[in-house]
Amino acid sequence: MLLNDLRYSVRTLRKTPMFALATVLTLGLGIGANTAIFSVVNAVLLRPLPYPQPDRLVVVNEKNDRLHLVDFGSSVLNYLSWKEQAQSFEFIGAIGGGNYNLTGRGEPENFVGATISPSMFPLLGIQPVAGRSFREGEDLPGAPPTAMISEALWRRRFGGEASLIGGHLTLNGIVYTVVGIAPAALPFLTQGEVWTPLVIDPGREKRLNHVITTVARLKPGVTVQQAQAEMDTVAYRVIQQYPEVRDWGIHLVTFFRLFVSDQLQTALWVLLAAVALVLMIACANVANLLLSRAAGRQAEIAVRTAMGASRGRLIRQLLTESMLLALCGGGAGLLAAVWTIDLMNRVLPPSLLPVQAIPVDRGVLWFALLLTVITGIVFGLAPAWHASRADLISILKQGGRSALGAGSAFARNLLVGAELALATVLLIGGGLLIQTLLRLEHVTLGFRPEGLLTFQVSPPALRYPGLVKQWAFYRALIEALESIPGARGAAVSSGLPMGGGAYTTTPAAPVGPSLIPPDDALPVDWRAVSPGYFRTMDITLLHGRDFNEQDGPNAPPVMIVSQQTARRFWGDADPLGRAVRLKSSGLEFMVVGVVRDIRNTTLARDPAPAMYFSAIARNWPAMDVAIRIAGKPEAALPAVRQRIHELDPEMAINTVRTMDQWISASASPSRLNAILVGTFAAVALLIAAIGVYGVLSYSVNQRVREIGLRMALGAQQINVLRLVVREGMTVALAGIAIGLAAALGLKRILANLLFGVQADDPATFLAVASILGVIALVACLLPARRASRIDPIVALREE
Secondary structure: OHHHHHHHHHHHHHHOHHHHHHHHHHHHHHHHHHHHHHHHHHHHHHOOOOOOOHHHEEEEEEEEOOOOEEEEOEEHHHHHHHHHHOOOEEEEEEEEEEEEEEEOOOOOEEEEEEEEOOOHHHHHOOOOOEEOOOOOOOOOOOOOOEEEEEHHHHHHHHOOOHHHOOOEEEEOOEEEEEEEEEOOHHHHHHOOOEEEEOOOOHHHOOOOOEEEEEEEEEOOOOOHHHHHHHHHHHHHHHHHHOHHHOOOEEEEEEHHHHHOOHHHHHHHHHHHHHHHHHHHHHHHHHHHHHHHHHHHOHHHHHHHHHOOOOHHHHHHHHHHHHHHHHHHHHHHHHHHHHHHHHHHHHHOOOOOOOOOOOOOOHHHHHHHHHHHHHHHHHHHHHHHHHHHOOOHHHHHHOOOOOOOOHHHHHHHHHHHHHHHHHHHHHHHHHHHHHHHHHHHHOOOOOOOOOOEEEEEEOOOOOOOOHHHHHHHHHHHHHHHHHOOOOEEEEEEEOEOOOOOEOOEEEEEEEEOOOOOOOOOOEEEEEEEEOOOHHHHHOOOEEEEOOOOOOOOOOOOOEEEEEHHHHHHHHOOOOOOOOEEEEOOOOOEEEEEEEEOOOOOOOOOOOOOOEEEEEOOOOOOOOEEEEEEEOOOHHHHHHHHHHHHHHHOOOOOEEEEEEHHHHHHHHHHHHHHHHHHHHHHHHHHHHHHHHHHHHHHHHHHHHOHHHHHHHHHOOOOHHHHHHHHHHHHHHHHHHHHHHHHHHHHHOHHHHHOOOOOOOOOOHHHHHHHHHHHHHHHHHHHHHHHHHHHOOOHHHHHHHO
């Protein structure tokens, strides 16, 4: 019986190819979009992390409630205290920064990497692809240098040579023995492509110097809450032993929360809800098409009923047809989803999602199949039920020309109203996200990004030991870069705005009278920059002076502060000549200048208090370089490489980007949200407009006799036009009103994704309502105009 129903459905659909094509494309669009977005949600939120028992993995952060510092890095000495006292952890390990120049094997190359404790592999529950992991003792001062590299680097640079394991690589001028190849799960946590043991010399560390990340694996049966309670006790004991860490506590964060922020979760659920709305609109539209199609098949259904077909048999036949359409739409949607996922894997920024690639796995395929079946039932059930309840006697008397009745008309109007309500919600969400993107792109940065080329260098400490020799290299590098034709300035910094490099926050307090309470401090972002940095970045120096060559390690410590720092510390008083003390080290710096506030981390975050140190006296193992070029900055890259090679043939650079690229990457999450939701909203609007047009066109076709009779009795064209438009706009305005109310109810969810615009922005709501109203009016006018031109003589003669 099922095969017969399928054969009949195929024959029926072949007679109406345009209907079948429109239905399959509409469903394919909805199912494809849902499958693609679900693939992202599945990869990021639902699939377990690439570690055994990932729910037992935590990050051990430090916090300071008084300074409003949450999830801060760890100090090496505190890590050693935790390692000695904590009983809740099966393993505990640490991760430090690393930057490596590879020389001696072809062209020099620079790699971002990390230093890790030997316990990291058993802690994460992973095994090397080849070779072994680090052993205990290899992290002690004076131990033979060992290294591991990523599988991707092993295959790309060394062709997967097995002989490399146990061989040697020269990194930062030091010969390391390669002991193993790390699996993808290690760079997933630490980033980078090269790892060396984290060598700890307690005698050279400070307890308030937060420079590492601590991770741990809970013992079996120990919950995060139990471990947190124990670590609170450990933190208290450490404070009793070392009073300088008073106010510092411990906060455990699960790996899931580490990789998946609340904002990312919200964004993904909003996108999934958006495509679900598109699918619901598509289902409503297809259901309307099927209702109209069922009205044209009333004679067939009446004859089947007269010959003994039961209501269940008719519903089964019609549902078979709708399921056939759904399966075809699902197949088209799955193909579209696979293509979309492949496109996303190629074009999305690597740092946008906490996964290396979005897979199309078994879960995604099951989701697509389940969605297809549910969709077929949802859009097919109502038309099948209405068709099976047709008035047999009435239809046979009138030769099959009557409609399915008032209930069918009400159902079609209800579906159209629902389409418009859902489209309203989507359009408002898309409009708000687009406004967010526009505001981010026009936000005041505090510096000029045009013409800036940036990259990172890491002078090996073996060849450039100490601050004096390192600054000599950077000074020579700046002079060499400024000699490039078209160069307008060059500088180095421990971290670029919106970019990588060392970027951190430290508690600082003014010395003497200030607006900060005694013994209190303010978390302040800091950077180490070279003289000329503010000129190169086009950051306005408001008061005082820039750094100069005299601000070296043997000179009195000086700093430059941002407007906000000066305002938070001293209000309107002159900050020049005043002192600032760093809580971590106790060092005091005299303020010699004030610069304009800039956005350092993200476009969506207002400028935070900032302070700048002289790179002559305080630099970082890897420094970012910025060069301002007249013209396209990318064109200067060959000359930059040549100057660096002339300066040091073994020096390599990495992370080469223009400042515009850094800024674009910062806005990429908001851009993706706006593009996707905006696209879904446009598709929903198109489908809803087609739905309004289709329902009114069908209504006009079914009311030809009524309209002809009205015109024969004296109704004017304008009266008929008004009648049809009023019918359509009543449904449209009701749907739009419901959509506006629903969008207001969702403002709390959307608020986390917006910047510079309120979730209940009246202008957006008014604009969306107006656009939808105009489009609905156009969709109503087209069939109304046709109705007003009906010839009453022809209409009555046909009846």
